[in-house]
Structures are given as structure tokens and as C-alpha cells.
Amino acid sequence: MSQEDLVLVIKKAARDLFRKYGYNKTSVNELAKQANISKVTFYKYFSSKETILHEVLLDYIRENVQDILSSGVREKDLPTFLANTILRVSRVTYTVCNEFVGWEFIRESTNAQEYLKTLSDDLEFLLLSSFIQNEAIGNTIVEEKLTFLIKTSKNIVFSFAFTAVTDADVKKNFISFQKEILPYLVQATIA
Known part of the structure; x- marks a missing residue:
């Protein structure tokens, strides 16, 4: 082998x-x-269990982001494409923390907090580079505005994931994010 x-x-x-x-x-x-x-x-x-976790998570996120970006090309307009893409990527990010790492560990461990910061930064870089390489997005929106959209969305999703007690809370927060916050973030990004 x-x-x-x-x-x-x-x-x-x-x-x-x-x-x-x-x-x-x-x-x-x-x-x-x-x-x-x-x-x-x-x-x-x-070198460690944390190292392989990081690689596994980034591989998983990278695969999903590429699938999301390639499937979203058919969206009829840029704001819808951006909003749907950010929402799907946010769900992937939540799934990663929920299913691979576990929220109890994340909330209770200092090492997990540091690790999550590293993962968050790597996720941001991955998304930004993927968005810039995507023709529909990269040729239309300047990098600073994409960075704003990605950072803000990521911070909001992580904050409600940390404060949610049940899966029902998470679902409500995602719906609120989708309907009440994300449209304004997208509007600010494409303006």
C-alpha cells in the first residue's frame, strides 16, 4: 500500500x-x-489526534463547499446564490462541530476553544478562496466584501451554536439567520 x-x-x-x-x-x-x-x-x-481531526474536518468541509458551489451555479440571481451558499456552508460547519467533535467537548474544553479558533480561521480562508475562484462570485464581488460576508456569517453561526441548548434551538436560530439576518448581509455584500 x-x-x-x-x-x-x-x-x-x-x-x-x-x-x-x-x-x-x-x-x-x-x-x-x-x-x-x-x-x-x-x-x-x-503528530496528534487533533492533527488528524483538523485534516479530516477540512477535507469534509472542502468537499462539501465544492459541491455546494458547483450545485449553486444554477441559481437565478447572485443574491439568491450567495444567500443559499452561505446557508448551506453554515449548516456544513455546524454539522462538523456537532457530529465530529461534539458540543459538550467544545463548550467545556480550553483546548477545544483554541482548536475551534484555528478551524474557524482555516474555514474562513477556505471559503474565501473558494468564493474568489468561483466565476459567479469572484468576478462580481470584491474580496473585502466577501470577507465581510464570510466572517460575519461564520461568527453568527458559531455564536448561536455555542448558546443553543437543543437541536430545536439550533433549528430556530438557523431559520432566524436565514430570514432575518442573511438577506441584509448579502445586500451589504453586493451593494
Whole structure:
């Protein structure tokens, strides 16, 4: 098996286990066992459990952002395209935190807070570069306005995700964001 294939096997094992049990309840021993490798081999390719989590999450987000951007090309106008794209990406971001990491761990751990800041910054960079490369967006809206839209949306989604107690609260917050906040953010971005 090539090194690239082995890394993919390890990432798939991590993705499956993080999604099933969450970051906090998954050990490096379990990751190695699931990937059918030794713990030493795991550390040869990833310096820590946090490192593989980060790579798995960015891979997942990158795949979804590309799917979202390519499927949204059919939207009839730029404001609708932007609003729908931001909303879909926000849901992907929430899913990542909810299903892979786990909100209990995020809310209770100082290390998770630092990690989430890094993930948030990387997500922002990924979105901005993806949006700039997208013809419908990149040729129409200046980078500073895209940065405003992405940063503001990301901060709002993370803030309500941190304060929501139940999934019903999250759903209400997403609906509120979609109907009451996002249209104004998009309008400010394309103005």
C-alpha cells in the first residue's frame, strides 16, 4: 500500500470514529485499530489526534463547499446564490462541530476553544478562496466584501451554536439567520 493510500485509510477510520463517537471519546489506539495499523504508524503520519481531526474536518468541509458551489451555479440571481451558499456552508460547519467533535467537548474544553479558533480561521480562508475562484462570485464581488460576508456569517453561526441548548434551538436560530439576518448581509455584500 502506498503512503497516500495509507493516509487515506487512516483518515477514513478517523472520520468514521469521530462521527460515531466524537473527538473526545475516540482514542489514538482506536484510530490505529480501525485503520489496521500500529500506533507508531499512526504517529508517523499524524503528530496528534487533533492533527488528524483538523485534516479530516477540512477535507469534509472542502468537499462539501465544492459541491455546494458547483450545485449553486444554477441559481437565478447572485443574491439568491450567495444567500443559499452561505446557508448551506453554515449548516456544513455546524454539522462538523456537532457530529465530529461534539458540543459538550467544545463548550467545556480550553483546548477545544483554541482548536475551534484555528478551524474557524482555516474555514474562513477556505471559503474565501473558494468564493474568489468561483466565476459567479469572484468576478462580481470584491474580496473585502466577501470577507465581510464570510466572517460575519461564520461568527453568527458559531455564536448561536455555542448558546443553543437543543437541536430545536439550533433549528430556530438557523431559520432566524436565514430570514432575518442573511438577506441584509448579502445586500451589504453586493451593494
